[in-house]
Amino acid sequence: MSENILRVENVTMQFGGVVAVNNLSLDINKGEIVALIGPNGAGKTTAFNVVTGVYEPTNGRVSFKGKTIVENHPQGKMKKLYHGENAGVYTHVVSPTPDKITKLGIARTFQNIRLFGKMTVFENVLIARHMRSKANFMSATLRLNHAEEAANREAAMKYLKLVGLEDLQLEKASSLPYGKQRRLEIARALATEPELLLLDEPAAGMNPQETVELAHFIRDVKNQLDLSVFVIEHHMDLVMEISDRIYVLDFGKLIATGTPEEIQNDPHVIEAYLGVGDEDA
Amino acid sequence: MKEKKKSDMIISAVLLAALFVVVAVLDKRLSATGIAMTVLKKGCIYSLVAVSMNLLNGFTGLFSLGQAGFMLIGGYTYAILTIPVEARNSVYQYFDGGIVQFALPFWVGIIAAGCVAALIAWLIGLPVLRLKSDYLAIATLGFAEIIRAFFQWDKLGVLTNGSNMLRKYPSFQSLMFPFVVAVICIAAIVLLINSSYGRAFMAIRDDEVAAEAMGINLAHHKRMSFCISSFFAGIGGALLAMYQTTIQASAFKSNMTYEILLIVVIGGLGSITGSVVATFLFYACSEWWLRFLDSELMIGAFKVPLLRSGFRKVVFSVIIMLIVLFARKGLMGDKEFSVAGIREFFSKRKKKEAGS
16 A cells, blocks of 8 residues: 555535535545546535635545644534534644645646636746745845746746647737646646646546547656646546546535446446436336 | 847847936926926826836735825835934924934935835735725725824824924935936836746736645735835835925825826736836826816917816816726736837738738
8 A cells, every 4th residue: 555645534614504525534645546526516626625725624634645734623603503523523723825735735726727817828837936936025026046037937848848838838828728728727736846736627628539638648747747636527538547546425425435447336326426216217 | 039138138228228318418408397397207206106006906916095105104204214403493393393313314214214114014914915805995095094194193293293294304306316216116116026926926916716726825925015015105205205395194195096096097007117108198197288278268369168277177087087988908908118019019010011
């Protein structure tokens, strides 16, 4: 068994009285591609937002490489309202802002593409390098950080080449076609030098041909950069093709987990996706 | 590409040097109290303030209306620190000469003006920068009003001279002085915007969530932009105080902020050169070119209708409305006026001509 990189323990996310994610636990090991699937509104993106610090979970813990990065328990008004499980288990509150989590080595893309539209393709990737630069604003203004800036530009170019967008580097990000915007988002996430890459529906809006290409691309990048990948996806072809393991979420609850073959034959999963079949018909 | 960049830099430097010569000549030729001189001096001072506001509103996407407040702080800091000791008794005549009994050289005063404004911006920023869009605008506007009232407070008279004006501090006569200060400050802002931090600011403007996911610390960068913008607004305030030779808190009304905001919007949010050009146009129009509208005009026996005192403001407002309606992005949009840009423009035209 290889070493664990992300562990989500008993995470519950409750908005007011609505439980979006209910007692979710999952593990991702180093070098794995793990998929999280489920019908619309199952809480997949919410789970991502908890891991990346966008939301503070109501209860539960997330750890990255053995270190707790997010932890919370019901407090204040939530104490009464909370109707999830494991209420008394967690006692600490760790709730960093998303930029801190990115710094630790978790990068993500978004379901609805969020590029910096007014900037060029190259600048979009270059921004990701800002976080790791050491120059303060004075030395950056006075251009005392030549070497660092040059290294950042080189690295940004490297990631652009990796996704095959180097010819478009001077275009405005918002002027790219949809599929290329997706690629640019991945390049930007990779430029933060993550160990774990979170992809939120990377194949949304792609045709079957593009989806196949994306599957190859994700696997190549993973091997090249020694990443672990956690992916939310609706396209079953893609999920079955690339994932080592799959978690299935329905109404915020985990209903199945296993290899692609196991999931394909799991009656719970079929029920969740197709509705309850009428056996006699 | 690199060589082109170098030649562009040289051309820009030559143009800037030429501008210096022009300013030096104007300094000699124009009468010091003439209207053209007023417009040029005011243009230099306000273009610095407008660019500082653009850094915040146009590049970082923080809609702040506190600029007049920070100018006031800068202007007062400068005046309080630089009034000569022997003049203090006559300036602070109701407050026994005030409590500050030393005078700093003028350049220390200017830098101090920026620093104090930045320090106060840092303090204000702690609570206020959690707010977004309109709420931030309201909070900063309120802050500017509070500052204005605060500086007029009797109890602080030993420091601020209450609601009386401060005067007799060092000021400038030439056009060269505000021009040089403005050029240095605007150059610093341009360098900042083109640095890694400037890109981070623009990322925040374009999409906060994505910027945060890229590892940009929102609170830190917003505060930084707010403080730097206020620093330069403070320096602008000090220049304004020097230009006016007297300073009174009651003059720094929210109107002043609106005027600057207007300039920034007319010039184009996100365009430094746009802000500068718009500032000079704005003051040239409001103080000079549209003046004739305020006086009655007779052509032979015919009295031109509508021209009377105050009509200038009507025309001016209509112009502004037209700009907002038909050129919503302002004069320059988010583009810059640069040597490279001009060359590209012409080479594109050449290509078009060659193609057709």
